Each structure stands twice: as C-alpha cells, then as structure tokens.
Amino acid sequence: MHVEFYEKIWMWAAAGLLVLFVGIMLLTAAAQAVHPPSHVETIDPQTLSTNTEFKPGVALQPDGSATVTVIGEMYDFRPDPIEVPANRPVTFRITSADVMHGFEVVGTNANAMMIPGYVSQFTIVFKPGEYTIGCNEYCGIMHHNMVGKLIVK
Ligand code: CUA
Numbered sequence: 001m002h003v004e005f006y007e008k009i010w011m012w013a014a015a016g017l018l019v020l021f022v023g024i025m026l027l028t029a030a031a032q033a034v035h036p037p038s039h040v041e042t043i044d045p046q047t048l049s050t051n052t053e054f055k056p057g058v059a060l061q062p063d064g065s066a067t068v069t070v071i072g073e074m075y076d077f078r079p080d081p082i083e084v085p086a087n088r089p090v091t092f093r094i095t096s097a098d099v100m101h102g103f104e105v106v107g108t109n110a111n112a113m114m115i116p117g118y119v120s121q122f123t124i125v126f127k128p129g130e131y132t133i134g135c136n137e138y139c140g141i142m143h144h145n146m147v148g149k150l151i152v153k
Contacts, residue, residue: 032109041119048097054119058084065089072101072114074140077133077148086128086152095119102136105150113137126152 003011028034043054048071056078059067065088071078072094084090094103096114103120104111108131112120135146 034109039119039121041121042117043095043119045095045097045116048095054093054095058082060085065091067091067093070094070103070114071097072103072135072146073097074099075135075142075146077103077135077146080133081149081151082133083151083153084126086126089123089125091121091123093119093121099139100137101139101146102134104134104136106132106134111136126150128152 043051048054054069054071056069056071058079059069061067064085066084068082068084068090070082070092073096092103092110092112094112094114095118096116098116100116101114102111103114105124105126108124108126110122110124112122114120114135114137129152131150131152133148133150135143137143139146
C-alpha cells in the first residue's frame with residue numbers, strides 16, 4: 001500500500017500526540033498519587049443513627065495516626081470541626097445518611113464521595129493548618145452551605 005509522504009507525517013504526528021497525552025495523564029496521576037477507590041464496604045443508611053460501630057468522631061491510635069468517622073447529612077458534616085494530628089496518617093471513613101454528598105478537603109487530594117449505603121475510606125497525611133471541607137456533589141437546595149472545617153495541628 002502506498003502512503004503519501006505528508007500523509008505519513010500526519011499519521012505519526014497524531015500517534016505522537018496520543019502517546020504524549022496518555023503519558024501526561026499517567027505521569028500526573030503517579031506524581032499526585034491519584035488512584036481509584038479500592039475499598040468496598042456497605043452500611044445501612046436507615047440504621048446509621050443507632051449504629052454503634054459507625055459513630056462520627058476522631059479516634060487517635062497508639063502509633064499517632066488517626067481514624068476519622070464522618071457522616072454527611074443535608075447539609076452538614078458530622079463531626080464539625082474535625083481535629084487531626086499533623087504529619088501522621090489520617091484514615092477517613094465516610095458515608096451519607098441521606099443523599100449523595102461530596103467530601104473534599106480543599107487544597108489537598110482528599111476527595112471522595114459520600115454515598116448512602118457505602119463506606120468510602122482513604123488515608124492521607126496533612127500539613128498543619130486549617131482546611132475547608134466542601135461538599136462537591138449537588139445534594140439539594142442548601143448544597144452551597146454544606147461546608148465543614150478541618151483543623152490539623
Ligand atoms: Cu452535600 Cu452538596
């Protein structure tokens with residue numbers, strides 16, 4: 001099959017761009033530790049208020065790390081504010097009591113969905129400071145007021 005010289009150049013240019021774009025995605029994902037959630041755990045949203053295993057709060061572990069249990073409910077995060085230690089692994093266990101909410105610690109890559117019926121879990125290390133927690137899933141008329149505070153010290 002005969003392919004014109006300029007046609008070949010454009011084919012190589014298009015293939016090169018594809019490799020470049022995929023490469024940029026893979027590099028930034030690796031550099032920013034972006035990864036899909038791998039934790040699948042279910043919970044009954046109907047009995048969340050009486051669930052003694054899943055109580056909102058911060059539990060400090062003997063090794064200095066912390067486990068934070070958070071419930072999102074129109075239009076609050078519980079607990080609020082959340083206080084965690086700096087430069088230590090902080091594991092969040094989050095779910096929703098009603099509709100889908102978002103849980104984003106602004107300025108960090110802590111960002112997961114709060115899905116009724118499921119527990120989202122992720123671990124992250126924070127630098128000291130005060131962070132805003134925002135709901136980034138539209139959850140109702142007062143969605144824009146669903147804001148919390150994270151204190152790291
Ligand atoms: Cu909760 Cu938007």
